[in-house]
Amino acid sequence: MRKIITLVSIMVLCSVTLNTYAQCTPDITQNAFLVPDTATDFDPAFTYMAYEQTLYIALPTDTTFLGFATTIDSITITGITGLPPSITYAINPASGIIHGGDFGCIQFSGTPIAAEIGTYPIVINSLLKARVIMLGIDTTIAIPMEGYSVKVLDSSSFGIYHPNNHFEFSVFQNSPNPFNGLTEIAFQSPGNEEITVEVYDVTGNMVFFKSLFSVQGYNSVLFEGNKYQAGVYIYKVSNGLFTVSKRMTLIGN
Numbered sequence: 001m002r003k004i005i006t007l008v009s010i011m012v013l014c015s016v017t018l019n020t021y022a023q024c025t026p027d028i029t030q031n032a033f034l035v036p037d038t039a040t041d042f043d044p045a046f047t048y049m050a051y052e053q054t055l056y057i058a059l060p061t062d063t064t065f066l067g068f069a070t071t072i073d074s075i076t077i078t079g080i081t082g083l084p085p086s087i088t089y090a091i092n093p094a095s096g097i098i099h100g101g102d103f104g105c106i107q108f109s110g111t112p113i114a115a116e117i118g119t120y121p122i123v124i125n126s127l128l129k130a131r132v133i134m135l136g137i138d139t140t141i142a143i144p145m146e147g148y149s150v151k152v153l154d155s156s157s158f159g160i161y162h163p164n165n166h167f168e169f170s171v172f173q174n175s176p177n178p179f180n181g182l183t184e185i186a187f188q189s190p191g192n193e194e195i196t197v198e199v200y201d202v203t204g205n206m207v208f209f210k211s212l213f214s215v216q217g218y219n220s221v222l223f224e225g226n227k228y229q230a231g232v233y234i235y236k237v238s239n240g241l242f243t244v245s246k247r248m249t250l251i252g253n
Contacts, residue, residue, distance in 0.1 A: 024092050026103035030058040038147035045112050046155035049184070049220045050212065051087065053108040053150075061100040063130075072100035073129040073138075081123045083108070084116040084152055111215070112152045122148045171237045171244035174223070178249040180230075185221045187237050187244075189214035197221045198236045207233070214239075225250045 027035070035056040036042070045051040062071050077096040080089055087110035098104040124145040131138050172186040185197055192213055199208035207228060210221050223235070230252040236245045 023090055024054045024056075024105040024107035026092060026105045027056045027058075028103050030056055030103060033058055033060065042108070042148055042150055043222075044151040044153050045084075045087070045110075046153050046222075047112050047114050047117060048218060049155055049222075050111050050215070051109060055106045055108075055148075057098060057104040057106075059098045059100055059102055059104070069133045071131045071133060073131065074099045075129070076127045078125045078127060081125070082120050082149075083122060084110075084112055084118075084120050084150060086110040086112045086116060087150060108150070114154065116152045117154050118152055120150045120152070121146060122150065124148075169239050169242055171246060173246055174235065174248045178251045179225050180251045181225055183223050183225060183248065185223055185235055185237065187214075187219055188217060189219055189239065191216045193239050195219070196236075196238050198238075199223060200234045200236070201228075202232055202234075208235075 042053045042055075045053075059075060060072060062069065064070060075098050077091060077098075083089065087108055089106055089108045091106050092104060125142070126145060127140055127142050129138075129140045168188065169190060170188045172188075174183045174185050176183060185199075187195070189195065192215065195212050195214050197208070197210045197212075198206055200206050208223060212219075212221070228250060230250050233248050233250060234245055235248060236243055238244075
């Protein structure tokens with residue numbers, strides 16, 4: 001595994017959590033140290049829409065510290081501050097400890113409200129346990145990390161929030177449509193139930209799948225069109241009893 005040049009770069013890897021609200025799965029094929037990185041940052045959250053963001057971590061076994069070769073034993077995440085109140089987080093492994101050469105991840109989730117509109121810089125508090133080889137010194141260093149943020153945007157300003165007081169299972173037309181970036185696939189649910197969202201191209205190949213548990217009322221999933229070719233797509237939303245299919249059109253970027 002490639003080395004991280006500085007200790008600070010190592011610690012940025014650790015945007016992970018100790019909560020157990022949701023569980024993500026580490027990507028053991030990951031080559032990058034952190035996905036996404038701080039330059040890319042997290043996806044934005046939209047008011048009254050379910051939000052999920054996963055940060056994937058691949059911790060190296062060694063680095064340099066103050067010019068000395070250093071072996072990484074582990075890193076422990078002690079907490080994350082600065083999140084909007086509605087957003088929670090969970091780490092895998094649940095202990096918050098990632099050993100050198102191992103993989104981890106953090107999942108952020110929640111449904112922000114209008115009072116939370118704004119930008120929330122995140123601080124990740126973590127402990128690095130390492131050995132400075134030439135000096136024969138074992139050390140544990142506390143480093144608060146910055147660089148990520150959650151931006152809560154007003155969904156009504158993007159034309160993607162459709163409040164409705166009726167809670168029968170129903171599926172909205174995606175919005176915007178046609179689209180060339182993000183589009184919202186929204187539905188209503190009578191309560192907590194498992195929902196699947198599938199998107200197919202015109203040849204019948206499934207290009208997107210998401211499973212989630214709904215809340216009563218309005219729910220939605222964002223589909224990123226910039227990952228796919230322009231054309232007509234079919235999306236299907238199912239609660240296990242009913243399945244609704246609709247067409248949407250992706251135009252060129």
